[in-house]
Amino acid sequence: MTQLEEFTGRFYYLLHPRPTIVLITLCPDGRVNAMPASWNTPVSEEPPTVAVAVDKESYTHKCLQHHPEATINIPPANLVDAVYALGTVSGEEVDKVSKYGLKLQPSDTVKPPTWADAIGVIEAKVMKAVDIGEVTLYIFQVLKAKARKGVHTRYGWDFRKTNILLHNAGRAFYKVGNLILAKKK
Ligand SMILES: Cc1cc2nc3c(=O)[nH]c(=O)nc-3n(C[C@H](O)[C@H](O)[C@H](O)COP(=O)(O)O)c2cc1C
Structure with missing residues (x-):
């Protein structure tokens, strides 16, 4: 007999928490x-x-x-407070970079800058924009990927040294917890 019951929350919460990124763009107002x-x-390794x-409705979409x-x-x-705050106002009304004192540094391959406090960055250009109702699914081509020295291995983040934000809902985030290894086959 199934133990499953109908989930009355928003369906996508079943797919949360999710790694959170901050998308930095260049906007029409300069x-x-x-x-x-x-x-x-x-989405794919090749490309x-x-x-x-x-x-x-976001300003990022216009940008x-x-x-x-x-x-x-x-x-x-x-940086949870800053990340959450960046998601509560629109850049159309507020200059978020100066309001939140974001430190920016030039990127290597694209015009939009990099957040200097990030532990990783992917520089990317739009390859396809798929129209899906209220959103556009932007498929970005990765031009360059960089990670902060000392907090990563070739398999990703070294969670003994750093952690990332997994967004659950609203103001609630998780950090990545314990490592579990599957049995060798
Ligand atoms: C943790 C977090 C995750 C979010 N994820 C998304 C997302 O994946 N896509 C999206 O369109 N908005 C997302 N939002 C909402 C936007 O960040 C929010 O509407 C923001 O104010 C838009 O800024 P802009 O108008 O300056 O582009 C998220 C907000 C938070 C706090």
Whole structure:
């Protein structure tokens, strides 16, 4: 007999918590904008691509139409307040970079800058924009991937040294917990 019951919350919470990135873009008003996004995923290794679902009402959406490049910044878990705050206001009304004192540094291959406090960044350009109702699913081609010295291995983050933000809902985030290894086959 099944133990499953209907989930009355929003369906997507069954797919949370999700790694949160901050998308940095260049906007029509000449400003740099920053928006957290947890609906993101790698798509393919060849070509190297990452998809991010961007609400059509967000300023970031306008910014990506204005300039089809972005940096996909991975913030460390201790920046939770800043990351949440960046998702509560629109860059259309507020210059988030100066309001939150974001430190930016030039990127190597794209015009949008990199968040200097991020532990990782993927520099990317829009390859495809898929229209899906209220969002555009931007498929980005990865141009370059960088990670902070000392906090990663070739398999990703070294969680003894750093942590990332997994967004659950609203103000609630998790950090990555214990390592579990599957039995060798
Ligand atoms: C942790 C977190 C994750 C979010 N994930 C997404 C997302 O994946 N896609 C999206 O369109 N908005 C997402 N949002 C909402 C946007 O960040 C929010 O609407 C933001 O204010 C848009 O900024 P902008 O108008 O300057 O682009 C998220 C917000 C938070 C706090």
